[in-house]
Amino acid sequence: MDLLSRSIRTGDLSRRSRLIIYYLFGLAALVLTYTVIYNTGMSVLEGREQSIFRSFQTVTETMTTTGYGADSPWESPWMNLFMVFMQLSGIGVGFFTLRVIIIPLFTGAEIDLDRRLSPKRDHVIVCEYDRDSAVLLDELEQLGIDYVLISSDEEEAIDLSDEGYSAIYGSPQDTSAFERASITNARAVITDAGEANVDTILTVRSIRPDVEIIALTDDSSLQDVLETTGADSVLSPRAVLGHRLAQKAASLFSSELHDTVGIAEGLEVTEISVRRGSALDGVSIRNSRIRERTGANVVGAWIDGELQLPPDPDAVIGPNTVLLVSGNHDALEELGETARPVRSRGREEEVVVAGLGEVGHAALSVIEDENDIPATTVDVTDGPDVDVVGDVASRDVLREAGVESAGVLLVCVPDDSTALLTTVLARSLNPDVEILVRMSDSDATTKALRAGADYVLSVPRISARMVARELRGEEVLGAGSQIRIDRVPAEPFAGKTLAQSGIYERTGCRVIAAEHGGELTVSLDPDRTIAADDRLVIVGTDEAVQRFLSVFDVSPRPLEK
Structure with missing residues (x-):
């Protein structure tokens, strides 16, 4: 844009x-x-x-x-x-x-980024955000939250400003940078300055003792230090990502639901992964009879790394398919049980954790402590929790870790190239293993799916959603989801039917429910006329929902649990 x-x-x-x-x-x-x-x-x-x-x-x-x-x-x-x-x-x-x-x-000569800023009030100041700044800034713009990004990298600040983002060049440890960013009118400060987080927090507190400070860190052990220094909230995206991957792995071994969103009383939406050997494996969506068997409705599906909204009825559900479904809690739990293979626990239900950094340790704690699932760990550096020492991007090391017979592989290494190579090698060793991958670059998500991953989460997307939730209390099907849900006003479509609205054709989002006069309708008739005071519940990828909000110039409304 x-x-x-x-x-x-x-x-x-x-x-x-x-x-x-x-x-x-x-x-x-x-x-x-x-x-x-x-x-x-x-x-x-x-x-x-x-x-x-x-x-x-x-x-x-x-x-x-x-x-x-x-x-x-x-x-x-x-x-x-x-x-x-x-x-x-x-x-x-x-x-x-x-x-x-x-x-x-x-030529960009003598560019004064400060002069490009519009007047700011009730905005957020973002300091040294290095987790793909555009992802977070797009998230803030989508939520209607004004911002100023302070970057000590002049080239990055100029590039972001040239792309239309509100960015200035300066040091977050310098009071003048915050004054230029209008801190006196700001509602919050987000700092992601690594080791300089403490310095940044103290600088902010010296100017605005009352402003809210949200600190991001890759070391969750520093939470008490940052809070003592003056941070109101401390977020550890990598730890959260590790928990999400582990919860997703645990859900493959049980029917317990994670990351459900309550749309209305008795109606929830969630994602359910289909396991190899389950009753749904190899069956077309049309013949799966999911609604008749469980009462759940299939809203969409990730099939071979591609999101289908709605899914093709003739599409075959495979072991790498993730179903986006809606229904009451019991129906979703029954579908989760149907998506699991019918067999007793054995070696095939053990987990291999590749990489024991912040993400890997967080995942390991969930798998072993909370779910009591056997796990084998691999890392290039020896340590108390490391079972196999070696490079995970090696067939011999993966064989030693037991990937050939394991049920799940969690790829938690920080380098995306290593993660992609590990995914390809693991898939060649065990075509049936479930591979869940952490990526550092949000743009690499598609590559990981093409490499053979069944589920992928990126650090930038997790970080952006955590910040958005902290700032606005926004609900989007959980920080670790690949799908987003928002409730939006229907004024742009007043007098049109759903079929005439062009929502899916223009944005890729699907309307899954409509609220009128406090009453929610789930099974929508395409010929239903939309009223100006309706509220539509839309679902899509992050990019699709951002496109919807931009094309139709509307703001999302919080979903009510």
Whole structure:
């Protein structure tokens, strides 16, 4: 999305944008004034009547120095003086245009990022966010939360600003950077400055003792230190990601539901992974008779890494399929049991954890302590919890860890290239193993699915959702989900039917329910007319929901549990 569309969407132009607009209006007024004076002078002083358009052409030629008009020479000294003045002012306008518009636009010379900021109030200041800044900033924009990003990397700040994000260059340990970001009007500060988190928190507290501070850290053991320093909330995205992966792995061995969202009383939405050897494995969605057997409705499905909303009835459910389903709690639990293989626990239900960093340790604690599932750990560095020492991107090491007969492999290594190679090798050793992968780059999610992963979570997406939930209490089917659910106003579609709305065709989102007068309708007729005071419940990927909010210019409403 370019800078202009972002400015229009927020309804507030930056200082630089306003300067350019004022300049263009001023230039137009100057040319119009010159045209009127010249046309009058030609008539009164030179005795030559001509159209206003002829005078406009002469003024334009003179100011742009492309010529001095076909009306020369002029007999009146006043007209000659006016022409000289107009020529000099045209040169001045040309230099001003070059300095203010042309040079910053094409060369980026002497860029003042502060001048690009629109006036801020009740906004969030983000400091040194290094988990793919665009993911978080898009999340904040989607929620209608204004922000300023402070980055000590000047090149990154310029790149983000050029893409239309509110970013400035500065040090979060410098009070002047926060003053330039209008901290006196801010609602919260988010710091992700690593070892400089403490310094940043102390700097903020010295300026605004009352502002909310949210600290992100990759070391969950520092939570008490950061809170003592002055942080109101401490988030550890990698630990949360490890918990989510472990919970997803545990759900493969039980019918217990995780990350359900309550849409209304008696109606929940969740994701359920289909296991190899289950009653659903190898069956088409049409023939699965999920609704008849369990009472749950299939809203969508991840099939071979592609989200289908709604799924093709003839699509075959495979062991890497993740079903997005709705229904009451009992129905969803019954479907979860149906998606499991019918067999007793054995070696095939053990878990291999590859990588014992922050993510791996968090996953291991959930698997062993909370679910009592046998686990084998692999890491390149020996330690008290490491069972196999070696590079996980090696067939021999994976064989030693028991991947060939394991039920689940959790790939928790920090390097995405290593994670992708490990996924491919594990899939070649055991086509039936469930592979759950952590990725550091959100753009690598699709690559992991193509490499053979059954489920993928990215650190940037987890981080952005945790921050969004902390700021707004927003509910989106859990931080570890690949799907997003939002309740949105229906004003843009008033008087249209669902079939005429073009929601799915234009955005990729699907409407799964509609609320009217406090009553929620789940089984929607495509010919149902949408009322202006309706509330629609939409589902889609993060990108699809962002596209919906942007295309139809609406803001999400919190889902009620």
